[in-house]
Every structure is written in C-alpha cells, then in structure tokens.
Amino acid sequence: MGKLLLAARRTLPSIVVFLCWAITGVNSVCPVRCSCNTTIDAVIVDCTSQGLTNIPSPLPDNTTHLYLRDNEIDSFSGLQNYEQIIVLDLSWNKIRSIPQSRHRPELSMEILDLSYNNIRQIEAYCFTGLDNLLLLDLSGNVIDSIDGDTFIHLPSLTELRLHDNKLNIFTKSTNTLLMLETLDLSSNEIYSLHDSMLSDMDELITLSLQRNAIIFVDKNVFHSLQNLRRLDISYNPIKKLPDIIFDGMDSLEYLELSADSLDAIAEVAKTMGYTQNWFKAMINMQFVLSENSYFQDENGSFTDQKVGIRYMEKLNSISKTSSASNALLSQQQDNLFEPQRYNGIAETGP
Structure with a gap:
C-alpha cells in the first residue's frame, strides 16, 4: 500500500499537467x-x-x-x-x-x-x-x-536596413515611412537620388548611402529631411552637387563625403561663400572629406591652391564653436553607420 501511494504521488503532477494541456490546448x-x-x-x-x-x-x-x-x-x-x-x-x-x-x-x-x-x-x-x-x-x-x-x-x-543588395533605385508610395528614423541603403547600385525618393520622411535622423553608383543628385532630394542629423554619401562617383542641396537642413551634424569625385565642390564653395547655402545651417556639423584627393595636397593637407578657399580654417572655426558635440561625434564616427543588432528594440532574448 505504501509503495502504491508513493507511486501515485509521483505520477499525480504529470497527470495534472497532462489534463491541463488536454483541457486548455496549451x-x-x-x-x-x-x-x-x-x-x-x-x-x-x-x-x-x-x-x-x-x-x-x-x-x-x-x-x-x-x-x-x-x-x-x-x-x-x-x-x-x-x-x-x-x-x-x-x-x-x-x-x-x-x-x-x-x-x-x-x-x-x-x-x-x-x-x-x-x-x-x-x-x-x-x-x-x-x-x-x-x-x-x-x-x-x-x-x-x-x-x-x-x-x-x-x-x-x-x-529599415537594405544595405548590401542589388537595388539601382529606391521608390516608395507617398505618405509612407512617415515614422522612419534610420534608413540604410549603402552598398547597393543606386545611381540617382531623385526628388521624391525621400519624400514625407520628416522623422529621418540617419541616412546611409555610401558605396553606391550615384552620379546624379536632385537639388530637392534632401529638402524634406528637417530632422536629419547624419548623412553618408561617401564612395560614390558624384561629380556635382547643386549649390542649394543642403538648404534648410538645420539639424545636420555629420556629413561624410570621403573618396567622392566632387569636382564641383570647390567652385560651389568659392561662388556661394561660407555663409551661403552650403554652410549657413551647419554651424555644428562635422564635415568629413578624408580620402578625397581633390581637396588635398601630397601631404594630405587641404590647399587653397586647389580649392580656392581655406577649408581647414573654416572647419577649425566650426570645431571651436561646438567642441563638445564634435568631440562626441569624433568618438562615435567609426561605428556611426554600422548597424547595431536590433538597436535596443524588444531586447528580451538569448
């Protein structure tokens, strides 16, 4: 009898669990x-x-x-x-x-x-x-x-992460992606930035377009991006940028143009001046032109012989104006556009 009761005690929990699964379907x-x-x-x-x-x-x-x-x-x-x-x-x-x-x-x-x-x-x-x-x-x-x-x-x-694909154009219907804050289109085959490509994306903060095949940039493509802080269009065969390309982008803090073939930047900057269009809304911006030989001499220094204006003097002035924010950006720039896994969203997991 004792052994019978002991066996019953041992099997009872399993029976109860089985009955619960059977009744509830769990x-x-x-x-x-x-x-x-x-x-x-x-x-x-x-x-x-x-x-x-x-x-x-x-x-x-x-x-x-x-x-x-x-x-x-x-x-x-x-x-x-x-x-x-x-x-x-x-x-x-x-x-x-x-x-x-x-x-x-x-x-x-x-x-x-x-x-x-x-x-x-x-x-x-x-x-x-x-x-x-x-x-x-x-x-x-x-x-x-x-x-x-x-x-x-x-x-x-x-x-939205779309880097490392075969896209040659990015299109979307109007009134979509209204809440988007980060868009990564890097390492595709995009050749043109047309004016409606980024329309209605008022909340966008980070836009990564590096390592594409961009040769044409519409003058209005960035105009709706009032909250954009970080823009990377480096490593593209861009020849010219319209002189009003960054008008109204008061929030822009980081612009990466490294290794681009921007033959027109010098003429634009010389014509428009530092206080017009290109820099008028970018007092706190970190402007990156590294590896762009068009702006550098054999020692890697910016030269007014090639550019016609002293870029580094202006950049130093910007740096002094916002040294704290630039120091922080400098520490982060190495991984600025590196996708972070899930970015803290729904972090519960293994």
Missing part, C-alpha cells in the same frame, strides 16, 4: 534541437545554428521570440502563423521569397530579420498585418526591386 513542448526559456513577459525559442531545413512546428504556445538564425531554411509559411511573436529572426538562411497575403490579421511583431538570405524581390503584399513592426532588416540579400506599395503596410517602422 503546448509547452520545446521543439527538438531548440532551447526554450520562459520569463515573466516572454517565451523564447532559440533554434540558432541547428541545421534546420524547416521552421519547427508546433511551437510552444504564446512564443514571443523565435530565433532561427544560421540554418538551411529555404521557405516559410505565411506570417499569420506567428501572431504572438514579437521578434522573428530568420537571418542567414536560404529563403528566396516572402509569402504574400492581402488579408492578413494584425500581428504583434516588432522586429523581423530576414537579412543574408537569397531574396530577390519585395512584392506589395509581403508585409500586410505588420502594423506594429519597428525594425525590418533585409540587408545582405540580392534584392533588385521593391514594389512602391510595400511600405503602405508598415506605418510604425522606425528602422
């Missing part, structure tokens, strides 16, 4: 080859680097963070299957396309990382239902086209 079984962790406000499933070819199913109910980085997954079903997930990381897989849906229920997702896959096109209805998405990472793919209506379905997006 699934708390962790997928094979994954690790699971539950906190007060998150259910985290980590299947990183497990050689998976498919997304595990079923997942524990109420999964909020799903990490599938560095696997062999080449496709995934519609996003509607991840209604409760806040962070979905599918980076470094073999995904070729993103499923479309015109009528997807609203999802909770705030971060979607599809970087370093084999995605070629972004269609109009790939991201329906993602009204809460804050960060979308599509970098490191082979994307050569994005439907202009794609961003209609991302009203809350604050950070």
Whole structure:
C-alpha cells in the first residue's frame, strides 16, 4: 500500500499537467534541437545554428521570440502563423521569397530579420498585418526591386536596413515611412537620388548611402529631411552637387563625403561663400572629406591652391564653436553607420 501511494504521488503532477494541456490546448513542448526559456513577459525559442531545413512546428504556445538564425531554411509559411511573436529572426538562411497575403490579421511583431538570405524581390503584399513592426532588416540579400506599395503596410517602422543588395533605385508610395528614423541603403547600385525618393520622411535622423553608383543628385532630394542629423554619401562617383542641396537642413551634424569625385565642390564653395547655402545651417556639423584627393595636397593637407578657399580654417572655426558635440561625434564616427543588432528594440532574448 505504501509503495502504491508513493507511486501515485509521483505520477499525480504529470497527470495534472497532462489534463491541463488536454483541457486548455496549451503546448509547452520545446521543439527538438531548440532551447526554450520562459520569463515573466516572454517565451523564447532559440533554434540558432541547428541545421534546420524547416521552421519547427508546433511551437510552444504564446512564443514571443523565435530565433532561427544560421540554418538551411529555404521557405516559410505565411506570417499569420506567428501572431504572438514579437521578434522573428530568420537571418542567414536560404529563403528566396516572402509569402504574400492581402488579408492578413494584425500581428504583434516588432522586429523581423530576414537579412543574408537569397531574396530577390519585395512584392506589395509581403508585409500586410505588420502594423506594429519597428525594425525590418533585409540587408545582405540580392534584392533588385521593391514594389512602391510595400511600405503602405508598415506605418510604425522606425528602422529599415537594405544595405548590401542589388537595388539601382529606391521608390516608395507617398505618405509612407512617415515614422522612419534610420534608413540604410549603402552598398547597393543606386545611381540617382531623385526628388521624391525621400519624400514625407520628416522623422529621418540617419541616412546611409555610401558605396553606391550615384552620379546624379536632385537639388530637392534632401529638402524634406528637417530632422536629419547624419548623412553618408561617401564612395560614390558624384561629380556635382547643386549649390542649394543642403538648404534648410538645420539639424545636420555629420556629413561624410570621403573618396567622392566632387569636382564641383570647390567652385560651389568659392561662388556661394561660407555663409551661403552650403554652410549657413551647419554651424555644428562635422564635415568629413578624408580620402578625397581633390581637396588635398601630397601631404594630405587641404590647399587653397586647389580649392580656392581655406577649408581647414573654416572647419577649425566650426570645431571651436561646438567642441563638445564634435568631440562626441569624433568618438562615435567609426561605428556611426554600422548597424547595431536590433538597436535596443524588444531586447528580451538569448
């Protein structure tokens, strides 16, 4: 009898748990080859680097963070299957396309990382239902086209990463990306910055366009960016910049033009003067022209023989005016445009 009671005590908790699962339908079984962790406000499933070819199913109910980085997954079903997930990381897989849906229920997702896959096109209805998405990472793919209506379905997006793709033009519908603060289009094949490219993006703070093929810049392309603080257009074959290109950009603090072929800067600066257009709204700006041989002599010093004006005297004056802010920017400039993983958004995770 004693042994019977002991056995009953041992099996009772399992029976109770089984009955609860049966009655409520709750699934708390962790997928094979994954690790699971539950906190007060998150259910985290980590299947990183497990050689998976498919997304595990079923997942524990109420999964909020799903990490599938560095696997062999080449496709995934519609996003509607991840209604409760806040962070979905599918980076470094073999995904070729993103499923479309015109009528997807609203999802909770705030971060979607599809970087370093084999995605070629972004269609109009790939991201329906993602009204809460804050960060979308599509970098490191082979994307050569994005439907202009794609961003209609991302009203809350604050950070968009598209670096290291094959884009030769960036287009979007009007009244989209209204909340965007960071846009990274570096290392693509963009050849032109047209006037509507950045329209309605009043909240943009950081814009990275380095290492493209830009040869034409419309005079109005930056005019709506009243809050822009950091702009990198370095390593482009730009020949000329309009003399009013930076008009009204009172918030700009950092401008990177390194290694650009800006044959017209000297003439523009000489014609317009320091107090006009180019510098009139940039008293606190850190202006970077390193590696641009057009402005330097054989010792790397700026010369008024080539430029016609003393750049360094002006830059020294700017530096003295805002030494504190420039010192801070100088410390940060090495990683200014380096994408930081998830940037502190929905930080709960492994």
